[in-house]
Amino acid sequence: MPEETKHGMQCPEFDAMLMDAIDRVLSSAQQARFEAHARMCPSCGPIFAEVDAGRLWLKSIEEVEPPVHLVQNILASTTGISSARLALGGEPSQTPLSERMREWFDVWIRPGFTAVRQPRFALSFGMIFFSFSVGLSASGLKAKDLAQISLRPSAVKHTYYSTQAKVVKYYENIRLVYEVESRVNQVKRVITPAEPAPAEKQQNRNNDTSGKPEQRQERNSSRDVNQPVLASLPSPSVTMATLSWRLV
Amino acid sequence: MEDAQVVSLLVRRCTTGDAAAWEEIVQRYHRRIYNMCYRFAGSADDAQDLTQEVFIKMYRTLKSYDVDRGAFLTWVTTVTRNLLVDHFRKTKHDRITDSLDSPASEHEDALPLSEQIADTGLPPDARVQSHETQRTVHQALLKLSPDLREAVILRDLQDMDYREIALALRVPEGTVKSRINRGRAELARLLQRTYRQVM
Numbered sequence: 001m002p003e004e005t006k007h008g009m010q011c012p013e014f015d016a017m018l019m020d021a022i023d024r025v026l027s028s029a030q031q032a033r034f035e036a037h038a039r040m041c042p043s044c045g046p047i048f049a050e051v052d053a054g055r056l057w058l059k060s061i062e063e064v065e066p067p068v069h070l071v072q073n074i075l076a077s078t079t080g081i082s083s084a085r086l087a088l089g090g091e092p093s094q095t096p097l098s099e100r101m102r103e104w105f106d107v108w109i110r111p112g113f114t115a116v117r118q119p120r121f122a123l124s125f126g127m128i129f130f131s132f133s134v135g136l137s138a139s140g141l142k143a144k145d146l147a148q149i150s151l152r153p154s155a156v157k158h159t160y161y162s163t164q165a166k167v168v169k170y171y172e173n174i175r176l177v178y179e180v181e182s183r184v185n186q187v188k189r190v191i192t193p194a195e196p197a198p199a200e201k202q203q204n205r206n207n208d209t210s211g212k213p214e215q216r217q218e219r220n221s222s223r224d225v226n227q228p229v230l231a232s233l234p235s236p237s238v239t240m241a242t243l244s245w246r247l248v
Numbered sequence: 249m250e251d252a253q254v255v256s257l258l259v260r261r262c263t264t265g266d267a268a269a270w271e272e273i274v275q276r277y278h279r280r281i282y283n284m285c286y287r288f289a290g291s292a293d294d295a296q297d298l299t300q301e302v303f304i305k306m307y308r309t310l311k312s313y314d315v316d317r318g319a320f321l322t323w324v325t326t327v328t329r330n331l332l333v334d335h336f337r338k339t340k341h342d343r344i345t346d347s348l349d350s351p352a353s354e355h356e357d358a359l360p361l362s363e364q365i366a367d368t369g370l371p372p373d374a375r376v377q378s379h380e381t382q383r384t385v386h387q388a389l390l391k392l393s394p395d396l397r398e399a400v401i402l403r404d405l406q407d408m409d410y411r412e413i414a415l416a417l418r419v420p421e422g423t424v425k426s427r428i429n430r431g432r433a434e435l436a437r438l439l440q441r442t443y444r445q446v447m
Contacts, residue, residue, distance in 0.1 A: 019425045047433060054432025057385045057439060058404035066282040067296055074274050077300055078307040079267050107267050 009037040014044045022051060081106055255320045263311050274303060277321075280406065281328050287401050288332045290390040298335060302328045318415055325408065325416040329398055336394050388438045396431030403428050 014037050020026050021034045038048040075081060081103045136142075150156075255276075261269035281302050286295035305327055313323050389397060402408045402416065403424075414421045 018429060050433035050436040051429050052432075053440075054400070054434070054436035055404060057381075057435055058389075058400055058432065061287070061382050061385055061389075061405060063279070063283050064286055064292075066279055066299070067292070070282065070296060070299060071271075071274055071278055073296075074278060074300055074303045075271055078274075078304055079270060081267060110265055112265075 009033050011037075011041065011044055014038070014041065014048075018048065018051065021048070022055060079106060252319060256315050259310060259313060259315070259320060270307065273306075277324055278303070281324065284325070284328055284401060284406060285332060287386070287389060287405055288394075288397060289335065290386070294335070298328075298331060302331050305331060319412065321408075322412050322415045325402065325406070325412070326418075329402075329416055332398070333394060384439065384442075385435070388435055388442070391438055392431055392434055396427050396434060399424060399427035400431035400435065404432075 014034065017026060017030065017034050021031060024031075026034060038045045149159075255273075258269045258273050262273060278299060282295055282299045285298040285302070286292060289295050289298055302324075306324065309327070313320065389400070392400070398417065399413065402413045403410075408416070410421045410424050413424045417424065419427075
């Protein structure tokens with residue numbers, strides 16, 4: 001009888017309140033109505049009893065202990081190391097060197113390497129490596145030379161002074177070359193004759209076929225020979241005749 | 249610092265490759281996940297394998313966890329539940345021949361359920377505290393359908409609230425409550441029926 005009313009409560013309402021009643025979150029009045037309905041209703045009463053009994057059965061179950069090596073197995077199957085704590089602060093003397101190196105790599109190097117392995121970083125690092133190798137080869141530095149470098153203090157000091165001497169010597173040589181060159185220029189200036197006059201220069205410029213004025217002259221002379229040209233600079237006879245006619 | 253903030257920080261450190269943070273997460277959650285797997289799968293060996301699989305999956309998909317979308321525990325439960333359901337589907341054929349008389353797991357004595365109940369001559373209230381009752385309930389729990397079983401495990405064994413369960417199972421809260429009620433009632437009926445048979 002799902003719609004049956006017992007103590008002012010219908011069965012659908014009972015079903016809706018069942019979970020809250022089990023969790024004890026109903027008000028005292030609601031709880032009393034609920035329990036009264038459960039006692040009186042032949043269909044709802046057993047349901048409430050079963051659900052409550054099931055809850056009690058389940059609450060009787062306690063946690064089980066996981067296997068002892070479960071954490072180590074999980075860490076080994078995920079990160080490849082049994083324990084980061086052991087790797088950092090445990091007993092390093094008992095761990096093989098290769099394993100310690102691998103764990104150290106996993107803890108310190110791999111995270112950064114994972115971030116750097118992205119394509120954008122890879123391209124940048126490729127360009128840096130390329131530039132570096134080109135710079136090395138241009139400067140004449142070879143990997144064999146690097147291997148022969150001694151890092152002893154006396155050797156470093158010796159290298160420093162010899163490098164400084166080379167730089168000073170190179171500078172002095174360059175200075176000498178420039179001084180000689182300037183002296184030679186001075187001597188040339190003294191020996192060479194004076195520059196031609198401006199008129200000669202103009203004449204020379206007219207002889208020069210590459211100058212623009214000459215081209216303009218050629219353009220003028222290239223006009224039609226039959227076409228009368230009113231000369232911009234009239235001849236003296238014509239000028240005199242014109243002047244005498246005006247006076248008359 | 250609150251627990252949620254601590255976990256959030258741990259997750260963030262994990263995603264940057266911090267092995268110590270990952271170990272901390274494993275230490276925090278392995279017991280809970282193992283128990284969930286054990287109660288769902290019923291076998292200690294299966295539970296151990298499933299727990300490892302859950303953590304491997306978590307380790308691979310940790311970057312997909314969004315702090316704003318819910319608690320880390322809910323996410324962990326969802327991952328575990330999905331893997332358990334997959335496992336249930338894969339081993340469905342093996343369980344067809346199972347019955348109440350099937351042997352118990354490594355955590356239990358290898359006695360059929362009927363024999364375990366026959367040994368107890370105590371009223372239900374007294375049996376609640378007994379160790380054998382736990383084994384009996386565990387066996388009965390495995391007879392529930394997966395939907396009902398996961399709901400009652402998350403509620404009564406993992407103490408999750410209805411909202412978290414609804415998020416983990418991706419069903420409405422009303423459905424969660426209904427499944428829990430039906431699961432509890434089914435479990436009680438199963439145990440009562442077995443008890444009557446023995447008596």
